[in-house]
Amino acid sequence: MRDRALIWSGLLIFLGILTLPIWHNLAAHVTAKGPDPVLPAREKQCVAPLEFMKSSHMTLLLDWRDRAVREGEREYTTADGRHYALNLSSTCLAQCHAAKADFCDRCHNYAAVSPPCWDCHLDRSPR
Amino acid sequence: MKISRQTFLRMSAVSALAAAARRLAAAVSKTRWAMAVDTAACARQPNCTKCIAACHQAHNVPAMPDPRHDVRWIAKVSFGQAFRGQEDEYSPLRAAPAMVLCNHCDDPACVRVCPTQATFKREDGIVAMDFHRCIGCRYCMAACPYGSRSFNWLDPRPYIHNPNPDFPTRTKGVVEKCTFCSERLGTGRPPACVEACPEKALVFGNVADPRSPIRELLGSRRHIRRKPEAGTGPEIYYIV
Numbered sequence: 001m002r003d004r005a006l007i008w009s010g011l012l013i014f015l016g017i018l019t020l021p022i023w024h025n026l027a028a029h030v031t032a033k034g035p036d037p038v039l040p041a042r043e044k045q046c047v048a049p050l051e052f053m054k055s056s057h058m059t060l061l062l063d064w065r066d067r068a069v070r071e072g073e074r075e076y077t078t079a080d081g082r083h084y085a086l087n088l089s090s091t092c093l094a095q096c097h098a099a100k101a102d103f104c105d106r107c108h109n110y111a112a113v114s115p116p117c118w119d120c121h122l123d124r125s126p127r
Numbered sequence: 128m129k130i131s132r133q134t135f136l137r138m139s140a141v142s143a144l145a146a147a148a149r150r151l152a153a154a155v156s157k158t159r160w161a162m163a164v165d166t167a168a169c170a171r172q173p174n175c176t177k178c179i180a181a182c183h184q185a186h187n188v189p190a191m192p193d194p195r196h197d198v199r200w201i202a203k204v205s206f207g208q209a210f211r212g213q214e215d216e217y218s219p220l221r222a223a224p225a226m227v228l229c230n231h232c233d234d235p236a237c238v239r240v241c242p243t244q245a246t247f248k249r250e251d252g253i254v255a256m257d258f259h260r261c262i263g264c265r266y267c268m269a270a271c272p273y274g275s276r277s278f279n280w281l282d283p284r285p286y287i288h289n290p291n292p293d294f295p296t297r298t299k300g301v302v303e304k305c306t307f308c309s310e311r312l313g314t315g316r317p318p319a320c321v322e323a324c325p326e327k328a329l330v331f332g333n334v335a336d337p338r339s340p341i342r343e344l345l346g347s348r349r350h351i352r353r354k355p356e357a358g359t360g361p362e363i364y365y366i367v
Contacts, residue, residue, distance in 0.1 A: 069257045072249060074313035085314075090293045120258065120295035122187075 035110035038102035043095060047078050058115070061088060089121055098124045158251040159335035160231065160307055161362040162321075163344050166206070166223045168328035176203060178226060181323030182305070187296045189279075189286035198277040200305040201228040201320055209353055209365075220367060226329065228320075229254060229275040229305035230353060233360025237267035237276065252362060253307045263300035272357040276304045334362070 016023075046053050048060060067073040068086050076086040084091045097103040100123040108114065130138075169175075182188070182201045189198050207214040209225035235254045237246050245260035246267055268276045282299045290296065294310065297303050308318035316322070321331045332341030350364040 065257075065259060068310075068313075069255065069259070070247070072251075072309060072313055074310070087293070089295070094292070119298045122290055122292045122296065124292050 035106040037104075037106040038099065040096040045082075046096075047076065047082075047084055047091070061117075064088065088117070089124070093121070093124045100125055157335040158333050159362070160252050160312070161332065161334040161341060161364065162228075162307075162318075163330040163332075163341050163350065163364040163366055164226050165326075165328040165330065165366045166220070166225060167366070168326040169226060169324075170223045171326050171328075173224065175325065177323045177325060178320035178329060179203065181319040184289065185291055185308070185311075185319040186294050186306075187283075187287050187290050188303075189283035189296075190288065191281070191283075191286055196280045198279065198283065198303060200277075200303070201226060203227075210351065213351070223367075225365060226320075227273065227275070227353070228363065229307070230273055230359070230361030230363045231305075231307055232362065234358065236270035236272065236357075236359055240266040240270045242266065249309070253309050253312075254304075255306055255309055256302075256304060258295065258297055258301055258303065261301045263302060265302060267302055272354050272359060273361070276302050278302050 053060070064076065064086050067076075074086050076084045076091075078084070093100070100118065179201050183190070186200060188200055191197055203224050204227055206218075206220045206223045206225050209227050214221050231252055231254045233252070235246075235248060238248050238254060241247075242264060243260045243262055245257050245262070247255060247257070249255050263278070265278055268274075268278060279297050279299050279301050283297055287296055308316075308320075311318060317331050318329075321329045330341050330344055332339045334342055334345070336342065344366070345364055348366045350366045352361045352364055355361065
């Protein structure tokens with residue numbers, strides 16, 4: 001058993017490498033919690049139910065794009081009869097989600113997606 | 128559900144009638160947006176560029192430092208530049224300015240050549256653009272007889288000094304042009320250039336309606352169009 005020290009140190013290094021992801025996450029403050037978007041303070045209702053918006057807001061926005069650009073529609077009526085300007089900038093961003101970094105980015109970063117919306121549409125965050 | 132032959136025939140007849148009625152209604156209430164430019168009224172203020180400023184502010188058109196990268200939706204050029212070959216040495220029109228913008232042609236060459244249908248013609252005659260779909264091939268720029276289109280050679284964002292947050296900017300590699308303010312028309316407002324003109328030299332209206340002010344104007348005053356021989360049917364009229 002002259003190699004005891006060698007074996008134990010080797011085992012320790014091996015365990016260290018094996019558990020590296022745990023230490024890495026602890027150091028980077030990664031938690032099991034999901035993204036935490038900041039919800040608008042005033043408005044309590046979105047243009048569609050929360051669950052639909054969570055799963056399909058991109059589809060809704062594509063539909064809005066086609067309606068506004070192709071059909072020339074400028075007003076959106078929700079399923080329960082409310083009216084909004086059919087416009088990402090002046091409805092969604094101006095009335096509710098001004099701070100892109102606190103709302104859009106939180107989930108997009110979490111899901112590692114980078115939609116190109118803001119290449120053209122302007123972020124209304126106060127500067 | 129079981130449908131009898133009689134019900135089926137009745138349903139077909141009703142839907143055919145409804146479709147026909149819809150087409151008829153569309154034909155009767157037809158809208159055809161057009162613009163008349165009163166060159167004499169425009170010439171009263173030779174240094175005025177209010178329409179250009181209003182348009183470019185409303186649509187986040189960048190002010191490029193290098194003229195080779197110019198992006199223009201509406202521009203002021205001399206009569207001779209706008210109407211090549213129609214001016215002569217002694218014509219009083221030589222000094223007159225001409226506002227040039229997209230002609231929103233009846234048979235637009237740009238729409239024909241666009242491979243992605245990013246440029247398309249709306250029911251009301253506006254030659255519109257869906258910037259999302261533009262791939263920057265510039266076929267439309269080659270096809271347009273009027274040079275009404277601009278290409279973003281650079282990222283335009285740094286050159287938009289006071290952006291209008293209600294209208295998107297464009298990105299590098301996208302073509303852009305005048306949209307006849309379709310976003311303003313949708314909310315019942317006239318185009319930005321028309322609203323900004325202090326001399327009311329730009330008259331915008333529906334030429335499909337014989338009682339509209341623009342039709343009265345065109346019916347009573349002598350006017351010309353740019354390159355009608357190109358066969359595209361330009362809808363910007365210049366009162367001379």
